[in-house]
Amino acid sequence: MVILMTALDTTFAALSDPTRRAILARLAQGEATVQDLAKPFSISQPAISRHLKVLEDAGLIETRIQGTARPRRIKQDAVNELWDWLSQFREVLERNYSRLDNLLTTLNEKD
């Protein structure tokens, strides 16, 4: 539990920056190189590389080696973990709301 929460701390720190979130959104559509990523963001390639390092250290993306190219891509495990984190919250909420659905049905029938 503690290990997981520490990992999530790093993940959320990595996600706290809007440029890094935009980079992740771009990578969610498919892998891309530093050059590809620098274009839409009008930021220098070294700046993009620094953001990519933060994302990679947080385990959110990984580098694939293809000849001299180094395309980055989303690391599915990490994204799944993040999804689990959000879906747990959702699950607990849904338990309450499905009870509320039943209550509302009962109240509607009384009309």
Next chain:
Amino acid sequence: MSKLTLRTEGDTQAIVTRRFAAPPARVFDAHTKPELLQKWCLGPDGWTMPVCICEPHPGGNIRYEWSNGAGGFHLTGEFLTVEKPNRTVHVERMFLPDPTPDNHVETRFDDDGAGGTLMTMTMTLPDAATRKMMLDTGMADGMEVSYARLETVL
């Protein structure tokens, strides 16, 4: 009735939406009348809410106490704005047993145009770390804090 959506916005907000098959006035009542809240706002199975104070008017108090027979925790809050049956704004904090930072909650109950209600709950926490803590506690399924976090929203 429909899938709940949950998303974060910026660094400090979490937004939940859900549709219900009843008009806004009824869903509003279910969120503000103690005898109704005690029937559904319970978290995981096995928990009850023996104490429920909810005074839906500006300055009105909120106090929810949950118990699983062996232990429990509570939440307090105050209403800031109440526009029955479409909107409430309140602040709340949980005691675990120390108080958590205030969660500012705006809840909208809008007519969905089909006889039902679209609820939109916007929670604003003081900072990113607090939001994370609130959402995070849901992971500890079976632990008291998970119920606490759930209730931040309700």
